[in-house]
Amino acid sequence: MHRKRISLLFALCLTWLVISACASATPAPGNPEVPGQERQGTPGTEGAPGQEMQTPESTVAPAELAEFTLTMPGTLTAGPLTFEVTNAGTMAHNFEVEGNGIEEAFESNLMPGETRTMQLDLAAGTYEVYCPIGDHADRGMRVELTITE
Ligand SMILES: [Cu+2]
Structure with a gap:
């Protein structure tokens, strides 16, 4: 008789424990919503610096040295x-555009086989x-470039 009461009490206690454990477990899933964590991961994967170089509307003009x-x-x-300047020769060359206040060349010479791009926004006129x-x-590495409207 006495034993039965204890086991009943124990069972009640156990039931209460399970319920309270469940009850305290439920509100938990709502907490881990930290919006900042998702943002932290992305900046590292972004950033292809090469893609910014070329504007879609830009006309590509090939040049061979x-x-x-x-x-x-x-x-x-x-x-x-x-x-899009390519050095198809056997010695170092450079590429300079001059005229109408513009004077642009590559900071360093292009080695044989090298290709580099130069972005310029040219107004109508004549350039060398x-x-x-x-x-x-x-000796021959000169072209007169006419820019039309
Ligand atoms: Cu040259």
Whole structure:
């Protein structure tokens, strides 16, 4: 008789424990919503610096440097231009665009086989495009570029 009462009490106690454990467990899933954690993970995966270089509307104009020629379009339309300059020669060359207040060249020379891009927003007018190294321009690495409206 006495034992039965104890076990009943024990069972009640156990039941209460389970219920209270369940009750305290329920509100928990609501807490871990920390919006900041999701944001923390993303910035590292982003950031392809190369993609920002090329504007979609920019017209790509190829230019080829060699001894001693500069092959590229002689006429282009005004607006954002991307000169895709390739050194197809056997020695170092550079690429300079000059005219209408613009004077742009690559900071360092292009080695044989190298391709680099130059972004310029050219207004209508006449420009001189040439290789600024030594007498390369006089030997043939010079092109007159006309930019039309
Ligand atoms: Cu040159």
